[in-house]
Structure formats: structure tokens, C-alpha cells
Amino acid sequence: MNLNGKTVTLHDMSLRDGMHAKRHQISLDQMVSIASAMDEAGMPLIEVTHGDGLGGRSLNYGFPAHSDEEYLSAVVPKMKNAKISALLLPGIGTVDHLKMAKDCGVSTIRVATHCTEADVSEQHIGMAAKMEMDTVGFLMMAHMVSPEKILEQAKLMVGYGANCIYATDSAGYMLPDEVTAKIGLLRAELPSNIEVGFHGHHNMGMAIANSLAAIEAGASRIDGSVAGLGAGAGNTPLEVFCAVLERMGVETGVDLYKIMDVAEDLIVPMMDQPIRVDRNALTLGYAGVYSSFLLFAERAEKKYGISARDILVELGRRGTVGGQEDMIEDLALTMAKEKGLI
Amino acid sequence: MSKKLKAVIIGPGNIGTDLLMKMQRSEWIEPVWMVGIDPESEGLKRAEEMGIKTCATGVDGILSHVIEDDIRVAFDATSAYVHAENSRKLNELGVIMVDLTPAAVGPFCVPPVNLADHAKNLEMNVNMVTCGGQATIPMVAAVSRVQPVEYGEIIATVSSRSVGPGTRQNIDEFTRTTAGAVEKVGGAKEGKAIIIINPAEPPLMMRDTIHCLTESEPDQAAITESVHAMVKEVQKYVPGYTLVNGPIFDGNKVSCFMQVEGLGDFLPKYAGNLDIMTAAGLRTAEMFAEEAANGTITLPARG
Numbered sequence: 001m002n003l004n005g006k007t008v009t010l011h012d013m014s015l016r017d018g019m020h021a022k023r024h025q026i027s028l029d030q031m032v033s034i035a036s037a038m039d040e041a042g043m044p045l046i047e048v049t050h051g052d053g054l055g056g057r058s059l060n061y062g063f064p065a066h067s068d069e070e071y072l073s074a075v076v077p078k079m080k081n082a083k084i085s086a087l088l089l090p091g092i093g094t095v096d097h098l099k100m101a102k103d104c105g106v107s108t109i110r111v112a113t114h115c116t117e118a119d120v121s122e123q124h125i126g127m128a129a130k131m132e133m134d135t136v137g138f139l140m141m142a143h144m145v146s147p148e149k150i151l152e153q154a155k156l157m158v159g160y161g162a163n164c165i166y167a168t169d170s171a172g173y174m175l176p177d178e179v180t181a182k183i184g185l186l187r188a189e190l191p192s193n194i195e196v197g198f199h200g201h202h203n204m205g206m207a208i209a210n211s212l213a214a215i216e217a218g219a220s221r222i223d224g225s226v227a228g229l230g231a232g233a234g235n236t237p238l239e240v241f242c243a244v245l246e247r248m249g250v251e252t253g254v255d256l257y258k259i260m261d262v263a264e265d266l267i268v269p270m271m272d273q274p275i276r277v278d279r280n281a282l283t284l285g286y287a288g289v290y291s292s293f294l295l296f297a298e299r300a301e302k303k304y305g306i307s308a309r310d311i312l313v314e315l316g317r318r319g320t321v322g323g324q325e326d327m328i329e330d331l332a333l334t335m336a337k338e339k340g341l342i
Numbered sequence: 343m344s345k346k347l348k349a350v351i352i353g354p355g356n357i358g359t360d361l362l363m364k365m366q367r368s369e370w371i372e373p374v375w376m377v378g379i380d381p382e383s384e385g386l387k388r389a390e391e392m393g394i395k396t397c398a399t400g401v402d403g404i405l406s407h408v409i410e411d412d413i414r415v416a417f418d419a420t421s422a423y424v425h426a427e428n429s430r431k432l433n434e435l436g437v438i439m440v441d442l443t444p445a446a447v448g449p450f451c452v453p454p455v456n457l458a459d460h461a462k463n464l465e466m467n468v469n470m471v472t473c474g475g476q477a478t479i480p481m482v483a484a485v486s487r488v489q490p491v492e493y494g495e496i497i498a499t500v501s502s503r504s505v506g507p508g509t510r511q512n513i514d515e516f517t518r519t520t521a522g523a524v525e526k527v528g529g530a531k532e533g534k535a536i537i538i539i540n541p542a543e544p545p546l547m548m549r550d551t552i553h554c555l556t557e558s559e560p561d562q563a564a565i566t567e568s569v570h571a572m573v574k575e576v577q578k579y580v581p582g583y584t585l586v587n588g589p590i591f592d593g594n595k596v597s598c599f600m601q602v603e604g605l606g607d608f609l610p611k612y613a614g615n616l617d618i619m620t621a622a623g624l625r626t627a628e629m630f631a632e633e634a635a636n637g638t639i640t641l642p643a644r645g
Contacts, residue, residue, distance in 0.1 A: 058534055059495050059553040059595065091537040094514040116541040117502060119510045319542030326497045326551035330599040333587040 001216055004249035009221045010238060011045040011197070012038055014267055015075075016087055018229035019051035020292040021275055024064035028074045034266050035075045038226065039082040041258035043238075045108060045221075047085045048075050051231065051292060052323065053112065054086055054101055055093030060326050061292075068097065072104035083107040087138070089323065090120045095127045102131050111157075112138035112168070114321045115145050118153035122160045129161025136197070137162035140322045143173040143288055147185040154186055164195035164221060169210065170322055172203025172232055172285040176213040187218025197221035200236045202228060203285025205277050207236035208244060215250065227263035229271065232291030233281035239263040283309045287316030296325050300332035305341050347631040347641075348412050350375040350437075352401060352428055353419035354385025356506065357442060360608040361417055361620040362389060368624060370631035374411055375404055401428045408435045414641055415627045418443055421508055422515065429467050436642030438630055439467040440623050444515045450523045452476060453625045454575035455483040461629045464639045468626060471523040472516050473615035474498030474537055474550065476622045477583070481552040481598045482528030484572035485589075488564045493555040494530025496520065499538040501545035504613035513537065530554065548602040548614035549586075556594045565589055565596055579625040580618050581605070 015031055035046050049068050050056030057064055064071075068086070076084050085108035086101040098109060109128040111121045121137065128135040137157030142150055154165040167182045174182075179198060186196045198214035200207040200223070211222045224241050228234030239260045245252055277285075280298060284291055289312050297308035297315075311332055320327055336342045349371050351358045358376065365373040376389035381398035390396050397403040407413070416432045417440045418425050425445035432439055441448060448467030451460050452475065460468050470476065478496035485491055498520075509516060517535045524533030540546055569589050576583040582603030590597045604610070604617025611617075633639045 058536065059493075059555070060497050060536060060551070090513045091517065091539065094517055096514075114539065114541065117510075117539050119507070120513045120539065122511055123514060318546075319540065321538065321540050321542075323536070323538045324499060324540070326599070327499070327549075329590070329597070330549075330551065330587050333590070333599070337587075 001212060003212070003215055006215060007220070007251040008215055008245065009044055010242070010252050010254055011047065011085065011221055011223045012043050012226055012238060013047055013223050013235045014225035014227065014229040016047035016049050016051060017231055017235055018225055019064065020231035020295070021229055021234070022270070022272060023295065024050055024062045026065065028066055028070060030270060031071055032074050032078055034262065035082070036078050037262045037266055038259070039079050041262055042254045043082055043259070044253060045085055046082050047087060047110070048072055049086045053089045053093055054097035069100055069104060072101060072106060076105035085110055087112055088124055089113070090124055092323065095123055098124055098127055102133060108134040108136060110136040110138045110166070111162070112140050115139040115142045115150060115153060118156040121157060125157055125160035125162050134164070135162050136164040136166060138166045138168055138199070140168045140170045141290065142167040142182060143169060143171055143178065147182045150182050151185050151189050154190060158190060158194055163193070164197055165190060166197040166199055168199040169201055170290050171288045172201030172207070172291060173288040174210055175204070175206060176209050179210045179213040180217045183214045183217035183219050195220050197223065199223035201230065201285070201291045202233040202236065203277065203281050203291065208241055211236045211241060212244070226259060227267035228275050229267050230275070230291070232284045232294050233277040234275040237263070280308045280312065283312045287313045289316045290320065290322045290324070293325065293328060296328040300328050304332045304336040306332050306335045306339070311335065345631065345635045346370055346372040347414040347627065347634070348372050348374045349415040349417065349627065350377060350404060350413050351417045351419065352377045354378040354383055354389055355419060356609055357419040357616060357620055358417070359385055359388055360616060361419065361623060362392060362394070363607040364605070364620055364624050366392070368628060370628040371415060371624060374413060375407070377401060377404055401431055405431060405435065408432070408437060409644060412644070413437055415440065415630065417623055417627070433466045436644060438627070440626050441467060441469040442619055442623050444472060444512070444519050445469065446519055450527045451626055452479045452483070452523070452527050453579065453622050453629070454480050454572060455527050457626055457629050461633045462638060470619055470623050470626070471527070472520045473500070473548070473619050474516065474535060475520045475523045476618045477548065477550045477600060477602050477615065478552045479523055479528045480572045480576050481569060481600070482524055482530055482554060484568045485554040485556065485565055485596050486529030488561055488568050490557040491530040491554045492557045493532045493534070494524045494528050495534040495536070495553045496524060497536045497538065497551040498615065499540055499546070499549045500615045501548070501612050502539050502541035503545050504548070504609070504615055505539050545610070545612040547612045550600040550602065552598045552600070554596045556596060558594070560591055560594060560596050562591050569598060579621045582611070582614060583618070
């Protein structure tokens with residue numbers, strides 16, 4: 001693979017996707033110190049919100065240690081060069097949250113929908129574009145449909161005003177050929193002024209390989225998280241990815257040693273559990289299940305005595321999509337009843 | 343003289359047609375008119391085949407028939423944007439408006455929780471909240487009538503096929519309106535609503551999760567009894583309303599997991615979310631008719 005001379009924008013997820021792994025309990029001090037250290041290392045874009053995006057505060061997903069507004073107000077003023085992004089899932093957050101984020105100084109809004117439901121994002125993408133924000137359409141669980149379907153949905157989002165489209169491997173299910181096909185079709189068919197991005201999870205151990213395939217196929221933005229702090233087995237570990245890209249001659253603007261230090265000195269020490277491809281995280285990737293279901297399934301296992309792996313496989317079989325965390329306890333209860341455990 | 347109240351349905355789409363089919367079985371409401379804006383629309387043709395009068399020139403086209411046909415109830419299944427005008431014009435002629443749009447001009451109505459009050463007060467415009475609201479607010483109320491609820495949260499998961507373009511273009515209206523009604527009707531101090539659209543095939547049945555945080559330790563026996571009683575109330579007009587799991591207690595958190603299967607009239611059975619709206623709307627009008635027949639309320643006088 002020859003990527004020599006390409007330029008890529010890296011986008012850190014550790015303070016948003018990482019919120020899943022931290023049960024949304026990252027402190028304001030941790031947010032500020034990690035974001036500042038990444039800024040110092042040259043990370044161009046950093047996402048900060050509840051793991052389920054603006055307005056994610058809920059019993060369903062978890063009450064965060066602080067509100068989105070508190071996190072954003074704490075982090076944004078401390079940035080020297082890095083820009084801050086916020087995620088918004090229509091159906092969970094609203095345009096009111098979006099305006100709040102804009103007022104807090106957020107410059108990039110990423111509006112996320114399931115990969116077949118882009119038409120719920122018209123209001124939000126339209127509003128962000130109208131406010132002249134960097135507006136990203138984020139198609140989740142992109143492994144579930146064909147490249148043609150992803151393209152069709154991407155075109156809707158571009159029509160609403162998005163200037164960048166992501167194919168998002170929320171389940172960490174994809175293998176490199178699939179990434180190549182999906183990113184390649186988006187790059188070939190979307191207007192050249194529309195950027196294409198890829199967001200991976202490491203559940204099958206493919207996050208680095210998939211992200212490289214995405215760059216080769218034309219993606220110019222790649223998500224990852226420093227030390228891999230994200231849902232499931234985490235996102236593409238950015239310090240590793242930076243080293244790989246440096247060897248391959250891809251320009252990121254990120255200082256390798258500094259980002260390695262952020263990973264080792266700041267992020268790894270605050271992990272509640274090792275972020276790795278353990279059997280449950282692997283099951284997410286293998287069964288094609290939304291990565292943030294991991295800790296919920298493990299909690300249901302403890303509470304009802306049904307193996308997290310069995311729960312996750314069944315969730316995959318039923319075609320659950322992002323945000324259906326409430327299904328996990330419901331399903332565990334039903335399975336426990338069937339087994340005569342309750 | 344028939345005790346039935348005569349009705350007009352505005353909006354010949356999926357909701358309007360399903361409502362018409364249910365209304366044809368009603369002992370209290372008689373469908374007379376279906377109103378649309380497109381003479382070629384499938385919905386108007388269907389209504390005509392089902393033997394009711396149709397009008398393709400909007401609400402203005404039937405105003406002159408309201409008195410001569412003795413229309414007493416209107417169901418608005420159009421959009422929030424035109425509802426206020428539709429309601430004003432028909433209210434002026436003494437027609438009670440059941441609003442199935444998210445306009446929320448009138449008070450929210452969730453039949454087993456507050457319909458009786460609205461009927462007694464002869465509210466001339468009642469709003470049916472949202473599908474998610476109809477499916478979940480009875481459960482919030484079932485907890486809050488036992489003890490104070492400081493926070494109520496509902497998650498409605500619906501099949502992609504059952505979510506029309508109107509809801510999609512304004513999904514924020516769903517979350518805002520539902521959250522507001524979780525507070526105002528459900529009785530939670532703070533309300534939150536989440537909607538998830540799932541494209542699985544075959545389409546999944548509507549499912550809903552309700553979480554309440556009670557202010558003090560939940561009275562498990564009383565809440566369980568209240569929840570089961572409320573489920574029975576909803577089943578009177580939506581037989582496929584089922585408590586799948588719960589109530590489950592975890593500290594002060596009370597959780598119920600519901601499934602809503604529709605009757606499969608015009609809309610498929612999986613579209614319990616649409617069915618519960620039409621069933622609740624019809625139930626609402628029926629209660630007004632019952633109260634009028636009992637003499638508890640007096641409908642606006644007509645010469």
C-alpha cells in the first residue's frame with residue numbers, strides 16, 4: 001500500500017467515545033488536561049460530549065458527571081489550535097443542544113443517524129450548515145447495508161448541507177475490503193469538495209488496517225482515540241496510527257512522541273478497565289453489534305446470570321441499532337425467565 | 343335519534359384511513375366526511391369506496407356542510423403547520439377537535455390518565471401528544487399516582503417503515519412534545535424522551551421502555567399493582583399493549599418494558615405506534631359522546 005505524500009486530518013474520540021468506556025464519568029479536570037495535552041501535541045480536532053452525543057444524559061445511556069455545556073465551556077477556551085467537535089444523534093438531542101454547542105464555541109457538528117435513516121437529520125444538518133459550522137453527516141452501523149445504500153443516504157445529508165460524510169463502523173465489524181468498497185464509492189460519487197471520513201472500532205483487531213484502507217480509498221478524515229479509549233475494544237488507537245502513518249509518509253501534523261505520552265501518562269491511568277479485544281468486545285465485532293452495548297451487557301450478566309456474549313449475539317440477530325441500550329436489560333430479563341433463573 | 347356523534351377526518355393518509363376503519367366499528371362515533379387536498383389521492387379514493395363523503399378542497403370545503411350534516415367531532419391527521427387554522431374554523435362552528443398532529447394547541451390527552459377530565463370540561467381541542475407518549479405516559483402516571491416521580495424517561499423504538507416523512511423532518515418535535523407530556527400528564531417533575539428508528543426486516547413491533555426515578559424508596563407492591571391496572575386500562579382500546587418485563591426496581595429506579603402490537607386495520611400489526619394514536623384518538627371522541635349521551639356535558643347548541 002502506498003500512501004506516501006497524503007495528508008489526513010485526525011479526529012480524537014477519547015473524550016466522547018471514551019465516555020462510554022468511562023460510564024460518562026470523566027471529570028472536568030481530566031477533560032481539560034487531556035484536551036490541552038492533545039492540543040499541544042498537534043491534534044487538530046477533538047470531540048467532547050456525552051458518549052451518546054449532545055443530550056445523551058439519561059437513565060438509558062447513563063447520567064454523566066457533568067453536562068455537555070459544562071464540559072464544552074471548560075475545554076473550548078483552553079484550546080490554542082485544536083478545534084472542538086460535538087456529536088448529535090437526532091431522536092436523542094435536538095437543535096436546541098446544537099445551538100448551545102455553537103454558543104460554547106464548538107466548531108464542528110457531527111450529526112449521526114443509523115445508516116438507513118439519514119432523513120431524520122435534515123433539521124440538524126441544515127441548522128449547523130446555516131450557522132456556518134463544519135457540518136458532518138455520520139452514518140452509523142455502516143456494515144449493515146451495501147455501499148450503494150450508504151451513498152444514497154450520504155447524498156441526502158449532502159443535500160441538507162453537510163460538507164463531510166462518514167462511513168462509521170460502529171460495531172467494529174468491517175474488514176478492509178468492505179471499507180475500501182464503501183469509502184471508495186463515496187469518494188468516487190460525492191462532489192470533490194465534500195470530504196469523506198472513516199470511524200472505526202477495534203473489536204476485530206482491524207481498526208488500524210481499516211483506517212489505512214479508508215485513506216487509500218480517499219478518506220481525508222480519520223477518527224481514533226488516544227490509547228484507544230472508546231466503546232467496545234476502543235477506537236483506532238491514535239498514537240499507534242500516528243506511528244504507522246509516519247512510517248508510511250502520511251502527513252498528520254501530530255507529534256508522535258507527545259501523543260504517545262498523552263496515551264501513556266494521562267489516558268491509560270484513568271481507564272476503569274483495560275480497553276482490549278476481550279471475548280465480549282470480540283463478540284461485538286463478530287456479531288455486528290453497537291460497541292457501546294458492551295458494558296450494559298456485562299452489567300446484565302452480573303445482574304441476571306445470562307452470559308454477556310449470549311446477550312450480544314442475540315442483539316445482533318435481532319438487528320438492533322445504535323441507541324437501543326434499553327433492549328439489553330429487557331432481553332436479559334426475557335432470557336433469564338426462559339431459563340427459569342427468575 | 344342516534345346517540346352517535348358524526349365526525350369528519352382531516353387528512354386521508356395512513357393515520358386517517360386507519361382511523362376511519364376503526365371508526366366504522368364504533369358504537370359512539372359515525373364517520374361522515376374525509377377531507378384532503380388532492381382529488382387524486384389514494385386516501386380519498388379509499389374513503390369513497392368505504393362509503394363516506396369526500397372533499398378535496400381542505401377544511402374550507404366542508405365548513406358549509408358542518409351544520410347540515412350535524413358534524414360534532416373532527417380528527418386532524420394533517421400536520422402541525424395547518425392544525426391551528428383547521429381547529430379555529432371548526433371550533434367556531436361548535437365542532438370538538440381531536441388533534442393527532444404535534445401542534446399541541448389544546449391540552450394533552452392520554453385517555454386512561456386525563457381523558458375523563460377533558461370530557462367533563464368539554465375541552466374543544468385536545469391533543470393526542472405523540473405515539474411514544476400514548477404508549478408510555480400511562481406507565482409514568484401509574485408510578486406517579488403512587489408516589490412522587492422526580493424524573494421520568496421514555497425510550498420509544500419504532501420500525502423504520504412506520505415513521506412517515508412528517509415525523510422524520512421534525513423529529514425534535516417528537517422528543518420535545520413527548521418529554522413535555524411526560525411531565526404535564528405523566529406527573530414526572532422532569533421528563534426526557536428518546537426515539538430510535540430501527541430498519542430491521544421483518545419490521546420490529548413498537549417497543550417502549552419507561553424509567554422513573556421516585557423521590558423516595560419505591561413502594562414495590564403498590565407500584566406493581568398500579569402498573570398492572572394501568573396496562574388493563576390501555577388494553578381496553580389497544581388490546582396488543584403488553585408489559586413484557588417489569589416493573590423492575592433498582593434503588594429508586596422503576597423500569598417497565600412494553601410492546602405495542604397494533605390491530606392491523608389499515609396499518610400493519612407491527613406499527614403499534616400508529617395504531618395506538620388512532621385508537622387513543624377514537625377513544626377520546628367516544629368518551630365525549632358517552633358523556634354527552636349521559637347528559638354530563640352539553641354539546642354546543644345548534645339551531
